[in-house]
Amino acid sequence: MIKVNGRDREWEENLTVEFLLKKCKYTFPLIMVKVNGKYVPKEKYKDTLIMNNDDVQVIHSIAGG
């Protein structure tokens, strides 16, 4: 199990940041990802593995109405 924005989510092997965003349908282009508090730059989404029990934050920088 991992946490994504404070909510529980099933973990699976070889889960990358890129794949997690896809699974969560997080399509917004301006997001900032932190894994266990550590910032992950966009170019590393493909290679950054998420481990079981990790705490992932995906902050959408959207201003809205």
Add this chain to the structure above:
Amino acid sequence: MFEGKSQKLLASFDYKPKEIEKGYTDKRLYINLSENKIESKSVDPQVKEKFTGGRGYGIWYLWDAVSSKTKWNDPENEILVCAGPLNGITQYSGCGKAHIVSLSPETGSVNDNNVGGYFAPFLKFSGWDLLEIQGKAKKDVIIFIDGNKGKITIKESPYTEINTYHLTESLSEEYANDDKDKKNISIISAGIGAQNTNFGILNISWYDNHRKKVRIKQAGRGGTGTVFRDKKIVAVVIKYQGISANSNNVANLELVSKAGHRLTKEILSLDHLQNGMRETGTVNLLDHMQNYNCLPVHNYKFGSHPAALKIKNKVWHQRVTQNQAGDSCWMGCAMRCAHAVDDFELSTGPLKGEKVLVDGPEYETTAGFGGNCGCFDPDLVLEANFYCDNYGMDTIGVSTTIAFLMECYENNIINKEITGGLELNFGNIRAVLELIHQMAEGKGFGKIAGLGVRQAKKVLIEKYGADAKFLQDIGMECKGMEFSEYVTKESLAQQGGYGMANKGPQHDENWLIFMDQVNNQIPTFKDKAGAINYFSLFRTWFSLVGLCKLPWNDIEPEDNKQKYHGMEAAKVPEHVENYCWLFEGVTDKHITPEELILQSERVHNLQRIFNLKMGFGTRKHDIVPYRAVGPVTVEEYESRKELYDQQLKEIIKFDAKGKTTEEKMKVLRVYREEQYQKLCDAVYNRRGWDSNGVPTLENIKKLKIDFPEVLEVVKKYQS
């Protein structure tokens, strides 16, 4: 459209324009149309100290003008067009907003709008911090303010065509000396839809020198255009020439420019990587709302639809004319988000076949007609957009009302006999356009639709025996105003942001959906209450000083989210610092971010108390329809069954095995409605209000707005 007869002069007033000092003129222009009176009045220094300017002035002087018994169409009601001390600055983006205050035909209470265009800066440069119009004319009139000559006139209008598109072109011709002079004219106008419905808007113009066309922005919510036409005003025209880099006579131009340079640099280098406001404007939101289930579809039943691809941002990128310098609705604004579609050929209505410029579309219009009415067709969106503006009707109010009526039609609450033959199924483009024309003309079923959701509900219940409870659940209004275009079912904070907004469910007071629903940055009631309190006050501040909200957070410093975290990042601290510099640079008063919030808090509380004065504004008036909170129908529940079943199991700990959808919906509803009430408790507590949502005497004294007439209203509500 122009009858060519001489224009009867009803009143004339000569004045010496007061010089602006540090962003203020300290003068208000008072016009009484019943008495044909024009006067110069001073702004009370105490009012300036307490309420800052802009909407703060508007609310206070409207409070002064009306009693608790005044109705929106009584002569005492006023329309106040207010500038604000930072209004008219050209070095910082978004400094041209007018803030308009009046009693609303929809809510019966105080209403406020912000709107771009050149009117407010021209008004201030002509010597006035605000324009205050009271009374009612006997015949249609045009008010003209010549800010250079120092002359104001009220004349009978010679125009038989009062709809905005052609009227503003004609007025520009009439009042400008030549084509070059047209840029010195700004016009407030409405149209026949404003006089025949409750959601009349005010269009405020500027002249697009590149296209050689009059452009417009809208003060859209709450029906101020209806008040305008009830007063028999066809237009207010202002003319001012001579804007300089320091027309506001600011205290420290260097500080103003420092803030301006920092923001402009960000916009020019980052906008195309962030929201693309310069490319399509607010409609960029459409794809994101669709992807995150927040796009209202079929009267807010659903949050997305496969056909929404037809009205996605890319489509608008192709439709709106790109790289137009005239797309800034005030000088110097680098956001330049006021886009337009050129040469759009109308397929219906009085201007059928004409190729027109359509200002927009904004996100709200696209989501309202496209998603909510189920008409996923860019041409429908543009035609509805054009005609609503031209007739002077609010695209949000109109689309939300039509969506509501469509759901009534699909549930056999109304039928073809009642609609006069209109088949109001979701997605019926021709029916939507026909109903817009009928609303504007005050004909047929348009008479009922033009009442807006709240009053239409009453007719359907009383005349056609509709189920009052069901209509309350699906009629998306609160306090009498229609919801703007976001699905809030999964964001408790946004439900509260809408429900507890002073004027009604408009997103300009709060927009917390992503912070809450997606980012989960405000998980507790205390967190949500803190965010609702802070952001409603911060957003209020723009309306006190004359600014646009968009350059605050529709562009961010590149490293904002890395330097700041959680709610702090959402505040965009470097932009808050810009605002402190701007305020100090203009007014010479040093201000901290906390003091900025205090300025807003005074006005926000006064507005809440104004609601109390007009007979609403307590807890029961903050309740939102259940459609905003959770699934009303089986169809809605089933559309997100997995999500709702999971919530029942994991959050409510309800064993849903073997239960029918209706049984599950009932449990979910009890839970969600309780959550909403708990949120109200938390927000009232955070705001220093009692459990009935009434500001406490202690809080009023702390804010130093304990004027005798204010205390008198609040004391009536003390338990």
